[in-house]
Amino acid sequence: MGFSWGYSRPGQLDDGQSAETIRRAYEAGVRHFDTSDMYAAGHNEELVGRALVGCPDAFVASKGGIVVDSVEPLSMHVDGTRAHLTDALEQSLRRLNRDHIDLYYLHRLDSEVPVQEQVQVLAEAQQAGKIRHIGVSEATVEQLAAAAEVAQIAAVQSELSVWTRDPLKPQEAKEGAEPLSVLDWCEKHGATLVAFSPLGRGYLTGKLDTSKLMEGDFRTWMPRFTPDAQERNAQIVEALERIANQRGVATSQIALAWVLGLSQSTAVIPGSRSLSHIESNRDAGTIRLTSEEMETITSLPEPVESRY
Known part of the structure; x- marks a missing residue:
């Protein structure tokens, strides 16, 4: 289950309800919870830590390396220095109320600091028992190769869905x-490609009504969420809906099943605010698309407009 903070403004959501949703997800069988120190400037981690008290088998992933300078207007920068990453990890441990983090990512790589130096900080934390596994987010194949010189990279987080297929393209x-895609690299090196926004930020559910987005929702300024782009991208959702109707399942489940069907090295972290959606997303893991269905979806045209 993935978390974010770009779908509302601070204070619009009730903390008690949010923590209850996390807890109910755990009770429904969800075990992988993904957050970051930048989501709501650390408040998201506090919610996760509070909700998962007494849940020793919860697998918690977090990230560091992005510094939020201002929430409104949103301003941030990447800091991959040893001093910042060391402090960021300690603060995340405190907010999550844990003595270790199961999977800790470099949220973004700092172009001003060698990749190896950034990963070395995490490797030392891993040796100290503060991190179980090391991950990298939104990295190129070349950057992943550099990271792997220092430590075993367990997970690579990238946006991957039917309408964002960059991790499948050879670089x-x-x-x-040999030109490799990010997924190729993961398969070759025993890493998991963890797909964030596997439902296209809600678009691939076929139920998104952009007129009802909350004030401050970052989808309101994303190119793919303009009325024109949505209309032109409708054929992608319609293809998923046809397969879903034939199988008697939700369109969102087909979108998730496609990502999971790409490789044994893929995982998904969809977000949700309701128990019914959490259960639907969970059950998508039991759906096995046929080779014909996979090909039908894979051959769909690339979406109109950029993701950011």
Whole structure:
């Protein structure tokens, strides 16, 4: 289950209800909870920590490396220095109320700091027992190769869905090297590609009404959520709906099943605010699409407009 903070403004959601949703997700069988120190400037981690008290088998993932300078207007920068990453991890442990974090990502790589140096900080924390597994988010294949020189990379988080397929595309390689996609790299190196926004930020459910988005929801300024782009991208959702109707399942489940069907190395972290959606997302893992269904979805045209 993935968390974020871009779908509302601070104070619009009730903390008690949010914590209850997390707890009910756990009771429904969800065990992977993904957050970050930048979501609501750390408040999201506090909610996760509070909700998962007494849940020792919960697998908690968090991230560090992005500094929120201002919430309104939103302003942030990447800081991959040793000093910042060390402090960020300690603060996350405190907010999550845990003595270790199961999976800790570099949320974004700092272009001003060598990749190896950033990963080294996490490797040392891993040796100290503060991190169980190391991950990297939104990295190129070249950056992943550099990261793997220092430590075993257990997970790579990237946006992946029917309408964002960049992790499936081979990237330019050095002369003589085989071009690999991010998913190729994960399969080759035993890492899991953890797909965030696997439902296209809600669009692929076929039920999103953008007129009802909360004030401050970042989808209101995203290119793919303009009325024109949504109309032109409708064929993607319609194809998912046809398969869903044939199977008698939710459109969102087909979207998730496609990501999971790409490889044994893929996982999904969809977000949700209701128990019914949580259970639906959970059950998507039991759906096995046929090769024909996978090909039908994979061959759909690329979406109109950029993701940001």
